Amino acid sequence: MSEKNIVPNKIKIENCYESYRPIFNEILGKIENLLKQNIHLPSNPTYKSRIKSFSSYYKKILRQKAEESSSGKGLVVLTDMIGIRVICAFVEDLALVEKQIVDLFSVKEIERKGAEQSFKEFGYESVHILVSIPENCLPETGLSDDLKDKLVCEIQIRTILQDAWAEVEHELVYKSEFNPFDKPLRRKLASINASLTLADIIFQEIRDYQKRLQSELGARRNSFYEKADEFSENLLGCSKPQGFKDIALETSSFSRNSIDDLILAALHEHNVGNFKSAIEIYTQIINSVPTPSDLVLSVIFKHRGMAYFAQNLYEEALSDFKKSIDYDPKCFKSMYYQGIVYSVQGKDQEAVACFDNSLLIDAFQSHVYYRRALSYYNMGEYSKSMDDVNSAIMLGLSDNDLNALKMKLVKKFDMGM
Incomplete structure (x- = not known):
């Protein structure tokens, strides 16, 4: 063998x-x-x-x-x-x-x-x-x-x-x-496989959408805060942080076939400085049929309010932030943004009330403590202002504006207020 x-x-x-x-x-x-x-x-x-x-x-x-x-x-x-x-x-x-x-x-x-x-x-x-x-x-x-x-x-x-x-x-x-040799059975297996492959593709599309959305939202928030910071920088004598870049104007390339597409398009127009176009798209979403859910309307009014704020249209911005809160009473961001508008208008008592409401819903917002500290400073409430500065620092906030405010407060205390 x-x-x-x-x-x-x-x-x-x-x-x-x-x-x-x-x-x-x-x-x-x-x-x-x-x-x-x-x-x-x-x-x-x-x-x-x-x-x-x-x-x-x-x-x-x-x-x-x-x-x-x-x-x-x-x-x-x-x-x-x-x-x-x-x-x-x-x-x-x-x-x-x-x-x-x-x-x-x-x-x-x-x-x-x-x-x-x-x-x-x-x-x-x-x-x-x-x-x-x-x-x-x-x-x-x-x-x-x-x-x-x-x-x-x-x-x-x-x-x-x-x-x-x-x-x-x-x-x-x-x-x-x-x-399996049976054709109907083979078709069923092929159908299941195709469905799972399609699901993977859809999950990826949703992921891509989220990335674009987060990018646009991040840019939109930054532009809003940069405008709000102009007010505090003038008050505190600080220069704009290094790394700030002006937003370049460009034409939006987003499609507009659904509410999700419209939101992306509006945010993009907002971020590149086309505020009127952004407001038109936000308004189109608000007036769309069928009527969007209360949560969606709250978000859109918040975004439109920020676009109004960017154009110094403060009353329109306040109106939209209030509507955002009407549709979602727990929207602490809109309460915070409302407070920023009041503070820019020099209405510090109204601003503090808005910051209070925002912190009642989420007490761990370091930037809200900082903004409220600014309003307290303007009102001559230096002890309350210092308490809020310390709260912001404890929550991890650290920037030039906050440090400048703390130094001003320290000087006030050294001079016996």
């Missing part, structure tokens, strides 16, 4: 494989820690790791008709014995993780499973990267130089939905070693 026809000795093969398991586990733990320390995403990925079970290992080497499987004298090295899965929230994260893995490891192969499938098929999508085991992840003893060279780790990258589908598909198809 030739050697190729020798019946494999399963017990010897298992003993050989299991003798390496502690070494594989040590390598796996070190690589997982390396990934966790070096993979950086806006949303934290999760990790699944495993050493291939002997049952799966044995079936695979028999399928591959590996020569060593017949004797059990040496370890048959497979590419997926050591595996780690990086599971991401969004499609955009996949490319980021792949790049960081390529930068971190010596890559032997990258396979994009499912990329070649048509919409009629139901296989899972996944990026599989084979990497060499880094020197600092190898054990000091227990591995020959030959095995060190052959061993690899398979790192898979998937979204949460891709991973969910792969797990179910593995149970339904791979483990059973049977692909």
Whole structure:
């Protein structure tokens, strides 16, 4: 009988494989820690790791008709014995993780499973990267130089939905070693896979929208506060903080097919200084049919009020901030903005009342304490002003204006007020 026809000795093969398991586990733990320390995403990925079970290992080497499987004298090295899965929230994260893995490891192969499938098929999508085991992840003893060279780790990258589908598909198809032949059943599987893929795409679109929205909101808030700061800077004798940039005028490129699109368009027009255009879009949202919810109206009136404020239209701004509060009585931001308008108008008592109302809802607003401290200072209430300055500092606020106000108050106390 030739050697190729020798019946494999399963017990010897298992003993050989299991003798390496502690070494594989040590390598796996070190690589997982390396990934966790070096993979950086806006949303934290999760990790699944495993050493291939002997049952799966044995079936695979028999399928591959590996020569060593017949004797059990040496370890048959497979590419997926050591595996780690990086599971991401969004499609955009996949490319980021792949790049960081390529930068971190010596890559032997990258396979994009499912990329070649048509919409009629139901296989899972996944990026599989084979990497060499880094020197600092190898054990000091227990591995020959030959095995060190052959061993690899398979790192898979998937979204949460891709991973969910792969797990179910593995149970339904791979483990059973049977692909359904019934066309209606195959269509159902393909439909589920398509639905999950569509869900991933929609999640990414929502994520992209949120990023654009947060960017526009951040710029809009900054422009509002910069205008409000002009008042306090004149009072305190401070210069504008370094790093301030005037907003460049440009044409909006946002579509206007839904309320979400209109909000983005309005915020963009607002941020680039096209205040009249922004107000027109805000007004269009307010008057849209069907009528937006109270929460949406509260937000839009708040934004329109800020646009009015940017044009020194203080009464219009106050009116909109009040309407924002009418639609959402817990909108502490609108109460705060209302207080800023009153303070710019020199109506410090009214401003303090608004700041009080805002702090009743959220007592941890350092900037509100600072603004109220300014109003108290203007009213000659220096002790109350200093209390608010200290509260703002305790909450972590630290800037030139706050420090300047504190120095003015210290001088007042030194002079016996």
